[in-house]
Amino acid sequence: MRGDYSELLEHGAIGRSAEVWPGHREQLIRLPGGDEAATRVVTVCLVGPELADPIATTIILPGTHVVAEVQWGVGPAVATAEVDFVRGAQFTVCASGLHVSARVDGPTDVPAPRYRVGAFAGYGAASSSSPRRTLYTSTEAAAGGAFQASIDLPPFAAYLRALRGPARRVPMAISFIDRALEELARIEVTADVEPPLVPVPNGAAQVTIATPEPAPCVCCFELAL
Numbered sequence: 001m002r003g004d005y006s007e008l009l010e011h012g013a014i015g016r017s018a019e020v021w022p023g024h025r026e027q028l029i030r031l032p033g034g035d036e037a038a039t040r041v042v043t044v045c046l047v048g049p050e051l052a053d054p055i056a057t058t059i060i061l062p063g064t065h066v067v068a069e070v071q072w073g074v075g076p077a078v079a080t081a082e083v084d085f086v087r088g089a090q091f092t093v094c095a096s097g098l099h100v101s102a103r104v105d106g107p108t109d110v111p112a113p114r115y116r117v118g119a120f121a122g123y124g125a126a127s128s129s130s131p132r133r134t135l136y137t138s139t140e141a142a143a144g145g146a147f148q149a150s151i152d153l154p155p156f157a158a159y160l161r162a163l164r165g166p167a168r169r170v171p172m173a174i175s176f177i178d179r180a181l182e183e184l185a186r187i188e189v190t191a192d193v194e195p196p197l198v199p200v201p202n203g204a205a206q207v208t209i210a211t212p213e214p215a216p217c218v219c220c221f222e223l224a225l
Contacts, residue, residue: 014029014031014120014121014122015028015029015045015118015119015120015121016028016029016118016119016120017047017048017116017117017118018102018116018117018118019052019114019115019116019117020049020066020102020103020104020114020115020117021104021112021113021114021115022064022104022105022106022107022108022112023104023108024103024104025069025101025102025103026101026102026103026117027099027100027101028068028100028101028102028117028118028119029044029098029099029100029119029120029121030098030099031095031097031098031099031121032097036074036075036096037096038096038097039074039094039095039096040094040095040096040123041092041093041094041123041124041125042072042092042093042094042095042098042121042122042123042124043090043091043092043121043122043123043124043125043126044070044090044091044092044093044098044100044119044120044121045088045089045090045119045120045121046068046083046085046088046089046090046100046117046118046119047088047117047118047119047120048066048085048087048088048115048116048117048118049066049085049115049116049117050115050116050117051113051114051115051116052113052114052115052116053113053114064104064105064106064107064112064113065084065104065105065106065134065136066084066085066102066103066104066105066115066117067082067083067084067085067102067103067104067105067133068082068083068084068085068089068100068101068102068117068119069082069099069100069101069102069103070082070083070093070098070099070100071097071098071099071100072093072095072097072098072099073095073096073097074094074095074096074097075096078097079155079156080155081131081133081154081155081156081223081225082133082154082155083131083132083133083223083225084131084132084133084134085102085117086132088129089129089131089132090126090127090129090131091129091131091223091225092125092126092225093225098121100119100121102117102119130222130223131222131223131225132220132221132222132223133154133157133220133221133223134218134219134220134221135151135154135218135219135221136216136217136218136219137149137151137209137216137217137219138165138214138215138216138217139209139210139211139213139214139215139217140214141214142210146210146211146212147210147211147212147213147214147215148208148209148210148211149208149209149217150177150206150207150208150209151206151207151208151209151219152205152206153200153204153205153206153207153221154221154223155223156223156224156225157200157221157222157223157224158199158200158221158222158223158224159197159198159199159200159221159222160174160197160198160200160207160219160220160221160222161195161196161197161198161219161220161222162174162189162195162198162207162209162217162218162219162220163195163217163218163219163220164195164215164216164217164218165215165216165217165218169191169192170191170211170212170213170215171188171189171190171191171211171212172188172189172195172209172210172211172215172217173186173187173188173189173209173210173211174186174187174189174195174198174207174208174209175187175207175208175209175210176200176201176204176206176207176208177204177205177206177207177208178203178204178205179203179205184201184203184204185201185204197222200221207219
């Protein structure tokens with residue numbers, strides 16, 4: 001595999017599959033960057049994850065998640081995003097260079113299963129599956145007797161749905177904070193209402209979630225890709 005645009009032109013697509021596990025990163029697509037004349041519209045498809053050996057795998061550790069690291073750009077301008085594999089994802093970028101790697105977020109100090117994932121790219125635009133990036137946290141004791149958690153917004157975050165952890169229906173306040181630590185917007189969600197899909201305001205750098213008691217939270221961001 002030459003791993004450049006000449007191969008993409010010759011075969012119409014490029015990609016590979018590989019096994020990944022916590023603490024290990026595997027490159028799936030490598031298209032070295034070129035100048036503006038090499039810019040193309042490219043659709044990327046993420047495949048998997050599947051357990052590499054489901055028969056031998058007896059334990060799947062909580063907090064283990066498979067993530068794609070995507071880097072693309074034109075000339076010296078480069079963008080980077082992290083995308084959930086979920087059960088497959090697809091998105092389109094305009095670039096003269098593209099790199100896609102896979103990693104597993106999770107404990108590295110205990111035996112963990114291996115996952116098989118794949119990625120391929122081809123010329124042209126295709127429908128997007130609204131790629132997402134999911135971050136997990138828990139609210140902890142803060143000043144004034146409240147419990148809160150703060151998360152830096154991932155690159156290209158456009159919308160947020162802050163989900164409660166299992167069996168924990170507690171009220172929550174979702175605040176978007178700018179780089180000067182000023183609150184830009186705040187949404188109050190009562191315990192009997194499902195958190196809405198909220199647009200990320202321009203200028204936001206962090207999201208803060210506050211609850212009246214400690215609670216796990218799942219922040220699911222839709223990405224503008």
